[in-house]
Amino acid sequence: MARSEHRSGATLPVTPPTLADVAERAGVSRQTVSNAVNNPDLLRPDTLERVRQTIAELGYSPNRAARNLRTRTSSLIGLRFAPAQEGTANAAMDRFVHSLVEASEEVGYHVLLFPGDDEDPIGGYDNLLRSTAVDAFVVTDTYLGNPQAAWLSQQRAPFVAFGRPWDDAGARHVWVDVDGAAGIALATQHLIDRGHTRVAWIGWRKDSPIGEDRRSGWVRTMHANGLSTTGLASRVEDVVHSGAEAAAVLLDESAPTAFVCASDTLAMGVLHTLWIRQLAPGQDIAVVGFDDSQVAQVYPVGLTSVRQPLEDVAVEIVRTLRALLSHQPVETRGILLEPTLAIRESS
């Protein structure tokens, strides 16, 4: 049963050693080796020690495919990986993916990436699910009004969403999200504490629930401080020049001394308008963005920005996923995490 050659020096053998090889060499049954790996408590200490040593000698590692077949699991988490939009400052995905990879590793999972196709948003999910290639999914694009979450729910596929089900009040799935309103409230209060009273808002169009949520943080903080928001808000596309135009209009019409923006992209637009008008960011006019993107960090006048706790998001997601997969009751439908404020020279 055993292969004649195993690790010769440090070189991997043609076929890696199997459980049977370890068992034979250690003079125990295959099952005992399996237990040594998965239920070490069942072995007598000396047997365990002997088996472990043999495992080390042979460089044995359980064959993934065999284990997967037998246990009907894969230890893989599927994540649809959409590229960062060119021309915007959104680098959140990159940071999130890394956090997810780290958090998953901690509990023995790996992350499997698959491409997205806007024409067929569930195709990739369906394939992986039906071929039992992944144990669960992390869904990051709930906010687009995409059907993934509903579809996965219907399939009873285990998944956790990063993002609230804005469109669907009846959604029963589990999600983790960052409280954008709280982040903007933090930013607004920060500006007010710095002495600003005319704090303007530049956000997204009204049909963006995330944008409206963030906006509400500005409104509520302004009002809580007895400040008016009249004439200080603008809703535009999430591109730099729209932010620049909005800032120009607001400066002309309402003379704000500070801007809170729904994104770093829009904040860059504001900074551009300030530059054209020879206004110094942070001195003449304060600016705050959202996402703490590389742009915010690298821009010569550092851009103050709301930072999502993506590491924590990933940890919560993985935690919830494990509960889901072990059929433990999941206590809460949704988890909302608080962002922080990365304060730089622009405020």
Added chain:
Amino acid sequence: MARSEHRSGATLPVTPPTLADVAERAGVSRQTVSNAVNNPDLLRPDTLERVRQTIAELGYSPNRAARNLRTRTSSLIGLRFAPAQEGTANAAMDRFVHSLVEASEEVGYHVLLFPGDDEDPIGGYDNLLRSTAVDAFVVTDTYLGNPQAAWLSQQRAPFVAFGRPWDDAGARHVWVDVDGAAGIALATQHLIDRGHTRVAWIGWRKDSPIGEDRRSGWVRTMHANGLSTTGLASRVEDVVHSGAEAAAVLLDESAPTAFVCASDTLAMGVLHTLWIRQLAPGQDIAVVGFDDSQVAQVYPVGLTSVRQPLEDVAVEIVRTLRALLSHQPVETRGILLEPTLAIRESS
């Protein structure tokens, strides 16, 4: 043998249908179903049609684990995913990963991400390799003088490197890289064509082979145009303020009219110095960066930047990987791709 319940409506059954289920329902043997999936040419057209229809009816998809176990493959490509460095403008990884995911999908592979640990750079590779969890690796961090490539070569693990083996002239592995010198040459010539004669270089420290390679593109293009490089070069850390300082010194001492930088991060530093000195980028002084990061795209004065053809890199890597995995002879050790120049207002 068959399960009683399969797809009831659109809901996934408790256990998905197997090959045996399809075979029974279609009235053929299991092997015939397997052939219908993997070698359709072997079947008579009518049999094939019947089996295919049954597959569709049942929503059958081959169980990954079983196939993997039998074929000793996983259809998975391992990629160590390191996060983008905070405070730098390098967004290349994100774009590359997406390209790799797309290119892999095309040929039936998925990308498995695993975390990196600088303390133990080969640990992750070793685990995945020994447990036969992936078919091959894509190695992206050859430039750090890391031992991965050498180690993987020694293990005879199939892998392709993104990046040349700068440190190790004797390396025998296959790689794909972007010709940084050509990119910088392109940028330099672009500036010269615009009428600049005093084009300065701000690059990395001398111990960075990538930096020195890029620098050589500047040197050779300047000389090819009969221009002097004396006093026009600077080597610094890859952080914004270093770029800003270098630009200030160069402006004072050598009065360049244009800057070519080894990174967008350094270019941002140059832009900062220009801003402080009230010099207009693109009008008074031209600036070119490297990587076409989000920063370059979003910066209000668009930053001209060398853009790596990461989509092509991914395609070449996957192509090479397939050849490697099918034991076809790989014609070339290394493939060098040409970058392009994304021209914006800063030049």
Added chain:
DNA sequence: TTGAAAGCGCTAACAA
């Protein structure tokens, strides 16, 4: 505490 038997779902090899 250890061992034996069975089988997860698939495909390679061979036979009909």
Added chain:
DNA sequence: TTGTTAGCGCTTTCAA
């Protein structure tokens, strides 16, 4: 062209 047999390496019974 289709069917039969065997077995990939592991873990889950169950028995000793």
